[in-house]
Amino acid sequence: MIGFVAAGLLLLLLCTAQADDGGDGQVLTIADYIGDWGYPSPYGHYSRGPGYVRMSLIFDTLVWKDEKGIIPALAESWEMEGDDAYTFKLREDVLWHDGERFAADDVVFTIDYIKEHPYIWVSSDIIKTAEAVDDYTVRISLNQPYAPFLELVAGTLPILPEHIYEGVDDPAEFREDSALVGTGPFQLVDYDQSQGSYLYQAFDDYYLGSPKVKQLKFVKVNLEMSAAALEKGDVNAANVPPEVVENLKDEGFTVMLSSHDSITKIMVNHKKEPLSDSRFRQALYYAIDRQALVDNAARGYGVLASPGLFAVDNHWYNSDVEPYDYDPAKTEELMEELGYSKVDGYFSVDGSPVKLEMLVTSINERAGELIRQQLEDAGFMISLRTVDSKTLDSMVTEWKFDLALNSHGGMGADPEILKRMTGDGYTFNSARYTENSELNELLDGEVAEIDEQKREDLIDRIQVIHAQELPVLPLYYADTYWAHDGRVEMYYTRQGIANGVPLALNKQIFVS
Template identity: 55%
Template sequence: MRVPLTLGFAVMGLLVFILSSNVLAADEKVDTLTVAALSGDQGFPSPYGHYPHGGGYIMMSFIFDTLIWKDQNGFVPALAETWKYLPDENAYLFHLRKGVTWNDGEPFTADDVAFTFQYTKDHPYPLVDSSIIDKAEAIDENTVKIVLTKSYAPFLDQVAGAQPILPLHIYRNMSDPDDYKDEKALTGTGPFRLVDYDQTQGTYFYKANEDYYQGSPRVKQLKFVKVSNEMASASLKKGDIDAASVPAETTEPLEKEGFDIKESHDTTMIMAINHKKEPFSDVRFRKAIYYAIDRQALVDIFLRGFGCAGCPGILPSDHPWYNPDQEQYSFDPAKAEELLKEMGYSKDGQYFSKDGERLEIELLVQPGLNKPNFR
């Protein structure tokens, strides 16, 4: 018996981000910060022009701001200074900063925010669920109310903190924003302006927006250049770049030379099971699979020990929303064998059979995710 199974039980690769020791010291201004962009082109950095995967959102976010943002302590003001939930209306009221301007000098107002959320109902932004918005209205020049279609707990995180705000005076006559690659499409309120974008080379060059409402950026010029994964360490040592992500096992000599190391998760690999197909429809069979997977061994072998062992569900174990009280299904081959025998399987050497037919599971792997990816 051969049955398909999508690769999974999340294994988290470790992304190691290296910074030159003299970059961004406290309160110090930097003329130029050059970052290695291992994956190259991320699309035209407008809200509708960037690629919806990889670093496309980051490239766009240097130019466009959201209503709120996050730091290590939670939500922080961005274009909105304060906000509150109105339970009787299932709506959020945002009080906006005064004196903010777009990078073409036009004033930013609540009309821009209301327009953005109405506009995205007809022209959905790929990384935000616009169906959650019922309507958005400007109460006055600096106040906007966003009414939801239903209760939505992650609204602040996944909508207010993710949707780039568009300039009304630029986008109101734009019927096809996906194909709009004009310089005006890059009219934002963010900390940088785009100076040059080379799609072929996958390079980006930004200059600081000196009129940025949160103050002049400490980095005056920001460059992203394409550097291969193999050359990143050498380029850091030569001083050609100031920051890069590198394979975790290569960090020790860089750390000894004074580079700062920042760790974060990279790729999550998920196991998805079709519960409607036999034998996966039997919960005992699914549990047997979970008990049979040595997740720490996957990290040790395929990620050379640099990673976070997979866990039940989508979220990694160090995520703030992770629930440690759920069943963990620790590696237990004996328990897996017990469950399969309950279902009528018998073990013949290293294999299980039922009704004379050997059990085989076929893993279906998405291209590009069947090997460690440290980008």
């Protein structure tokens, strides 16, 4: 790792020494069964939740969230002006990690910078202008009202140091040590991509005080081995399988069940025939026994996802949508309406069966095989192709797929997530579906609606249309468990970290 190896080795020794001394909260080790989530700069991290979390330890935002809601961060206070502008009063005691002083110009620079260099987690299209009223006051004007602005822009966009990034033309490839100069509570000491490990050191000049956790380590541990690593004391916290929960509780570990924020769904290439026809997608959906997937692939630990995308225990869930109960007879009826007939047990046109390939990863192969068998039994010829997660994401992004089994978090975030996971211009997790004009108008309308009841009505209607169109096939929400030894008090953030990351790794936990 550039510039970090020698220091990393030294601090690893220090970590070991402090751990042996039993210093409460001094060193915290966290297990992760994937490991590498990319270089933890704002543009270098992998664009899934754990990658953002690794970066957020180094870079701060204007506001943040704890377990209850939005709290001050770089901005100590803020006011809404009308329904399309905000004024932020910034803290005057903030230093960048290199000792330079943070000021309003850094915020204005960051917003201008993402207009030229798009940041995948925050759309600059929302922002009209940003101006420094004085050295510690910033006014941000929007192009239109945006209900989740505080949470999804001010609380998600990492603020960059102008004195460093003003000369960076390609931030995704920026790998110098200065790329990791932020205002956050930690500094990166070592990153080993091959081992999937990260080592952070507390920034003692942090404006909220020196973090109580002095060194923070992330290490790669197989999910099946995470409980054993906790029991041996090799790690202090880990995501754990449901089957070990009761035993860990008996041994004195704290175990937390996440809200149902992480969805498993089938991405559909609706840009190619026959998947471009919503009736064909409906026929596929009726052929999938989602409860059987929960019972088998999720081993009974999970709840069904609604065709409208949300889980039944989500505040925004609308029960008035077509449920698509498992019904292979309905599948056959729809396929006959579309002109298909069965030949040798498979839906065919002119005697040739329709062949579809579904991408899976090693993590969800079991669920993929169950789905393949269900679809085969119904009459669809399906083949599975196992790829790594980054390859799957890339192929989906480039529309080089038929079906893809995908899981991601964030569905417990602000309901803007419906736009992000359905509308055009978003990530590989999104359906990027523009074929239904009413749906897209509603998606734009709900994020611009400040009145909560009116917004809820729009969100209800969105779910109804999504269930009719099925640009993706929602399957289930798996139960997710997090266990720790109590060295620090962990929690799940209300509506997820930043724009909805459903991990119990909010940096506030390590700070105060």
